Amino acid sequence: MKTLTLLLTLSLLASGCMADDDGDEGNENSWRFLQKQRDVAAVSNPQYQEECGSCHLAYPPGLLPARSWKKIMTHLDQHFDDNAELEADVQKQLTEYLLLHSADHSSYRRSGRIMRSLNGDDVPIRITELAYFRHKHNEIPQRMIKGNDKVGSLSNCNACHRRAEQGFFNEREINIPGYGAWDD
Template identity: 55%
Template sequence: MNVYQKVLALVAVVATSSLLFSVAVYGDDKREWALGWFKQSKLDVAPVSSPAYRQECGSCHFAYQPGLLPETSWRKMMSGLDDHFGDNAELDAETQKNILNYLVANSADKSDYKRSAGIAGSLKSTEAPLRISDTVYFRRKHDEIPARYVADNKAVGSYSNCAACHTRAETGSYNEHEVEIPGAGRWED
């Protein structure tokens, strides 16, 4: 075979096997699963799905996805809302319980989205950091960014302001290629 024939043969093999694979997946009723996996593999954490959480915990700042902290952290935070980083964020008992349940069920240690698994895996089971920005995993991902872009940048202020730099944070996507730091432009490393 010359090179041209070899390429043709390769294309034929790849095309046939992908066709067979899709038929197998489709026929096996696993299509939903395959699509779900594809969608999930593109997101870093599961997007917020509770309107109550978004309303109560997204009024002062970005509504952090539950998969950014482990269960221990959410339990600790939700039991001290009267002094929440110096603010009073108390809720009525019913709402408090519902939001806690939502956070726990979707916490980093119960989610298999890639950043959730990374965050949970970087912590000891006894650790309960109250800030995402205090986790080892977060620090490792942000250690190359100069302070003039963060604390000394009026449009950002602190690392708590995820959505100031991550243009698609709201959707659960923190991809480094979607970062635009105000005043610094698109991030290239």
């Protein structure tokens, strides 16, 4: 008897939720709405955030293909003129995390577009060198990037995309330090 009541309650709850979601299209705080707007999956590994987020933001794994992360993770002692070497076990765990959530293993739309924009077997080690990335940023004048103390380089995603680590890059959330919203 109890089980039946529970089942009925659950199904009522479920249908109630579904009705709610339909009415939530325009509510920016609804989980579904946010989920729709997310461009790539949010960074979800605290160890990754700590180890790979100390010099720059922890780049969301869905911004590069697995082969790129693999290459980056096997040359950490010579990481863009820096040494980002890790203990062997940490290196292994973070590599697994990156590969599992890389652009080729993600269903987020921006990851899909990044994959489609890749040239054959290219193994880019920078997000900023992706054709897709360049195309999206080629209209931003240098005075807003290099000539801007608070930005410096396009690698500094979170200077302009405040929720980059959470996977949000939509135009409405862009805030270029000293210049504000992007209006193209």
